[in-house]
Amino acid sequence: MGRTFDFEDPFYPVPPAAVDANPAVAIRDLLYRVARLEQSLGEQRVQAIADMKEILLELVSLSDDITNIVERWGVATKAQEAALIGSVIALGRKIVATLRHHRVEPIDTIGQPLDPETSDVAGTEANEHVPAGVVLREVQVGYKWPQGLLRRARVIVSSGPAPNAQAEETSGVAQAQGSADEAATDKHTSQTNER
Amino acid sequence: MNELTLTCPYCGGIVPANTTICPDCHEDLAPLIHLESEHLIRYNEGLALAREGRLEEAKACLAAALAHKESFAPAHILLAKIHAKEQRWPEAQASIKRALELAPEDERARLLAEEIQKAAQEAEIRRQEIARARRANAERLLAASQRDALKAFGLGVGLTAFAALLISWLGGGKKRHG
Numbered sequence: 001m002g003r004t005f006d007f008e009d010p011f012y013p014v015p016p017a018a019v020d021a022n023p024a025v026a027i028r029d030l031l032y033r034v035a036r037l038e039q040s041l042g043e044q045r046v047q048a049i050a051d052m053k054e055i056l057l058e059l060v061s062l063s064d065d066i067t068n069i070v071e072r073w074g075v076a077t078k079a080q081e082a083a084l085i086g087s088v089i090a091l092g093r094k095i096v097a098t099l100r101h102h103r104v105e106p107i108d109t110i111g112q113p114l115d116p117e118t119s120d121v122a123g124t125e126a127n128e129h130v131p132a133g134v135v136l137r138e139v140q141v142g143y144k145w146p147q148g149l150l151r152r153a154r155v156i157v158s159s160g161p162a163p164n165a166q167a168e169e170t171s172g173v174a175q176a177q178g179s180a181d182e183a184a185t186d187k188h189t190s191q192t193n194e195r
Numbered sequence: 196m197n198e199l200t201l202t203c204p205y206c207g208g209i210v211p212a213n214t215t216i217c218p219d220c221h222e223d224l225a226p227l228i229h230l231e232s233e234h235l236i237r238y239n240e241g242l243a244l245a246r247e248g249r250l251e252e253a254k255a256c257l258a259a260a261l262a263h264k265e266s267f268a269p270a271h272i273l274l275a276k277i278h279a280k281e282q283r284w285p286e287a288q289a290s291i292k293r294a295l296e297l298a299p300e301d302e303r304a305r306l307l308a309e310e311i312q313k314a315a316q317e318a319e320i321r322r323q324e325i326a327r328a329r330r331a332n333a334e335r336l337l338a339a340s341q342r343d344a345l346k347a348f349g350l351g352v353g354l355t356a357f358a359a360l361l362i363s364w365l366g367g368g369k370k371r372h373g
Contacts, residue, residue: 005279005310007245009269012235017215018228019236026226 049147056104059095060143060151066092099143107142109135109153118142122154132160201228234264242273250277268298272307284315 066088076082107118113133114121122139130136135155142153201210201224208219215225229236241256254277260270271294278287291308298304 005276005314007242007273007276009242009273011239011242012232012269013212014232014235014239015213015215015225015228017223017225018232021215021225021229023226023230 052102053145053147053150056099056102056143056145056150059099060104060141063092063095063099064141066095102145104143104145104150107144107153109138109142109155111135114155114157118144118149119153119155121157123156124159125156126160126162127158128161130158130160132158134158201231234260234267234270237263238267238270238273241270245273245277250281253277266297268294268301268304271297272301272304275307275311279311279314282318284311284318287311288315 069088070085070092073081073085076085109115109119112135114135119135119142125136127136134157136158137156138153139156140151140154143150200212202208203210203217203220203222203224204227205222206217206220208217210217210224210228215228216223237256237260241253241260244250244253244256254274257270257274257277260267261274264270271290275287275290275294278284278290288308288311291304291311294301294304295308
């Protein structure tokens, strides 16, 4: 028998640390690390959503303020005023575009039955033409976003036709006055809360 | 002998063959290198055992190496040598054939294949000679036993005839005296 059958083949170099390593232990450690990272990532995601919600609420509030400013200003009589209002409107549009970019959509409530999931009742009003429980107008616009509800709407709901005309008239005047005051108070409160 | 270089899965850096720690991110990659070079570790174990003459254990290690990486030609070569040592020629031929399929330009494997082929043929010739010798021996023994049986038969017949003659002679003598 020739020398070819002798076992003189060379050994392959493998680092001793690699030979002694236990992959099962390493995989267990890695899985533990991955689990911790996943948990951390989840927490960061929740925090990021909360931060984003806060920023978007600020923007929504800013948008409301700009709308109020423009509505209160009315028709501009001077060129300077008109330019200023135009700038404010452009700013408002930018904010709306930003909100749209983040898929923030206003909740459609007017003319719809009250949805307690998205809206709070700020007051009621008697109305001959609108059945009870239907939203007449918004005191505060509600918004939704991909994560759900961003801000609840505050609405005035119809209480149906008044019992008699006089009562209706009286209550209509009082309520109109009251609701105007209430709306102003609500707006102020909501802005304060949001801030 | 090709050296193992590894790309660090953590940072993408190149880890040299002589270390298990990534020089860039300092992660310990020993377990990963262990998994990547499992066939080499098993092969080295098999080679050490074969050198000690523990061929059965060596074969088990090489089987494990091939289970991890069937295309690892050196393990087939070493297995062929172990089979050749044990004079298991069909197994040796199968192993070296696979090694040559995987590494057709490997001069060492080619020489080993020739050596195994030659040794297998010699073993076959020896086996045939032994068989022939055994057959001749058996035939010779059979012929001798046949001869012995024939002799014994002849002797038996002669003795029987003599006994018959003796009995008839003795019988004739009694009648004459009577």
